Amino acid sequence: MKSVKRVMAAVAFVLCLGIVETEVKASQLSKGSVGQEVEYVQSVLKKLGYFHLDPTGYYGPITTEAVKQFQKDFNIEMVGVVGPETTNMLYNVTMMAHIVNGEARGESYKGQVAVAAVILNRVESNEFPNTISNVVFQKNAFTAVNDGQYKLEPDTSAYQAVKDAFLGWDPTYGSLYYYNPDLVTDHWIFTRQVTNEIGNHHFAY
Structure with missing residues (x-):
């Protein structure tokens, strides 16, 4: 089994390069653990509003x-230990935050939550892959992956938006698509039923 340090380094490498990774395996981090891997976990938890110190x-x-x-x-067993399941979820949350930041930076907070909700809606739909990583990195699914904005460091707002989407807030009412009508190049998207308009984005089934 890989060490946590190698796993966290691999996660950072994967996120930076945009490589698809469906599962991250790690040994446990628990009370008494020290090092950069713990600092990484704390930094993500802080952006999510769970860890209130530096x-x-x-x-x-x-x-x-x-x-x-x-x-x-x-929805992970509350054991207070960072094992593989918690590590994978931290990875998924971070990955989604990169998409939210790249796709909805400058939009309202509601608009950021909406982008995160679309990712989760796609995971639940039989029209799309059934994992967050495969949805995010599906070919041509997100402009931010194609143009490199995915590599930008998400701010706290992006992480909070992902958290709220996971907690059930869906301003899109189940939408699977969103687009800026002023920037559309593929007019097929106009055939989809619009459910809501938030900022510069239209959300649709």
């Missing part, structure tokens, strides 16, 4: 409680 790299009681709250909200 990352320390030490896995103590505060980190344990933050992990438990993350696990509760993302």
Whole structure:
């Protein structure tokens, strides 16, 4: 089994280059663990609103409680330990935050949540791949992946938008598509039923 350090480095590498990764395996991080991998987890948890200090790299009681709250909200057993399932979810959340940042940076917060919701709606639809990574990296699915904006570092707002989408907020009412009508090059999208207009984006089935 890979060490956590190698896994976290691989995650960063994957996110940077936009390589498809369907599963991240890691050994456990728990109370008493120290190092860059702990600091990485704390930094993500902080952006999500679970960890309220600057990352320390030490896995103590505060980190344990933050992990438990993350696990509760993302339907993972609340054990306070970062194992493979929690690592994979942190990876998925980070991946979605990169898409939200690249696709909806400058949009309202509601518009950012809407983009995150579309990703989750696609995962649930039989018209799209059934994992977040495969939805995100499906060929030509997201402009941000194609033009490199995916590589930009997401801000806290992007992470919070992903969290709210996971918690059930869907301003798109189940939409599978979104587009800026002023920038459309493929007019096929106009055949889809529009469910909502948020900022510069139309959302549609």
